[in-house]
Amino acid sequence: MxxxxxxxxxxxxxxxxxxxxxxxxxxxxxxxxxxxxxxxxxxxxxxxxxxxxxxxxxxxxxxxxxxxxxxxxxxxxxxxxxxxxxxxxxxxxxxxxxxxxxxxxxLSDSKAKQAIDESQLRIEAMAVLHRQLYDTKELDKIDMELFIHNLSDMIFDSYGIEEVELEYHINIRPLKAEKAVFLGLMINELISNACKHAFAEHPAPVLSIDLSEKNHQITMRIKDNGLKSVSFQKKESFGMKLINMMVNQLDGHLSYEFNNGSTFTFKIA
Structure with a gap:
């Protein structure tokens, strides 16, 4: 059990x-x-x-x-x-x-005719800029080297000057059209001044154009080998008044010196 x-x-x-x-x-x-x-x-x-x-x-x-x-x-x-x-x-x-x-x-008046011709050159300078804007893909920027070459050729052709030694030193980025047109008008005035005064009966004319940019400052220097200081420096001349107006517009500084030719130096920030 x-x-x-x-x-x-x-x-x-x-x-x-x-x-x-x-x-x-x-x-x-x-x-x-x-x-x-x-x-x-x-x-x-x-x-x-x-x-x-x-x-x-x-x-x-x-x-x-x-x-x-x-x-x-x-x-x-x-x-x-x-x-x-x-x-x-x-x-x-x-x-x-x-x-x-x-x-x-x-026109029969020589001074009036000269004034009209100079105004025509200024308009042609702006036309060169707009022609470049139209012909290139840059809609609002200008290749300054190409612009200065075309502009100076146009001015020398207008004055019938061919035997000029040209020296270009362009080292700058493309500029906005509104700034380039001011520089173009200044170049037109200074080259025209050289053609009328510095290169008159000169045996070997030389023109140098320097344009550079460093530390956001643009420096433009135009020098000729004229034999004497020119009357363009007179502040009462229309060309000088126009240049001073553009210098003030760009908040820049313009200086002049004569040393074996006239040298105009323009700087803007």
Whole structure:
């Protein structure tokens, strides 16, 4: 009976342990299933969020592309308008120059004729600048080396001077058109002055034009090898008044010296 009771008790405990073991296994399986379901939900949420972000990114890229296309068309349209404006200004300046030439041909007074011719040269100087703006891709900037070469050639042709030794030292970035036109008018006045006074009956005329930029300061120096100081320095002359007006407009400084020729030095910040 004792053996039978012992075996019954052992069998009962064995059954109980097996039952608890199976319950524990079921709990572990249930916990693993719940964890898998949570991971599946998290992955589903992550996929949904990724899809939303990708959709927003695609919409944003499409919007930016449309905006870029619109800005590109607007820029091209503005470029065409600026080019057309420069072309019209160039044509208008040429018309004004032609009218002044016709008026000059009808004048008998030498001083009045000289004044008209000088005004025509000033207009031609601005026409050279606008011609360069129209012919190049730079819409509002001027290559000063090309501009000075074209301008000086035009002035010497106007005065019929061919045998001039020209020295150019141009080391400057392209300038805005509004600043370049002031420098161009000053160069026109100073070269015209040299043609009228310094190079008159000169056996070997030499003209030097230096234009450089350092530490945001622009320095322009125009030197001739005239044999004497010229009357252009008189402050009451129209050319000198015009130069002083442009110097003040640019907040610059102009100096003059005579040493084997006249040297005009202009500096602006």
């Amino acid at each position: 004792l053996n039978s009771d012992r075996e019954g008790s052992v069998s009962k405990w064995r059954i109980r342990l097996e039952t608890e073991k199976k319950d524990l296994e079921l709990k572990l399986q249930k916990s693993a299933l719940e964890n898998n379901q949570k991971e599946i939900l998290q992955q589903r949420y992550l996929l949904i969020l990724t899809g939303v972000f990708i959709s927003i990114f695609i919409i944003l890229v499409f919007y930016l592309y449309k905006l870029y296309q619109k800005q590109k068309l607007l820029s091209e349209h503005n470029a065409i308008l600026i080019q057309e404006q420069n072309h019209r200004v160039k044509n208008n300046l040429q018309i004004i120059s032609s009218l002044l030439s016709l008026q000059s041909n009808q």
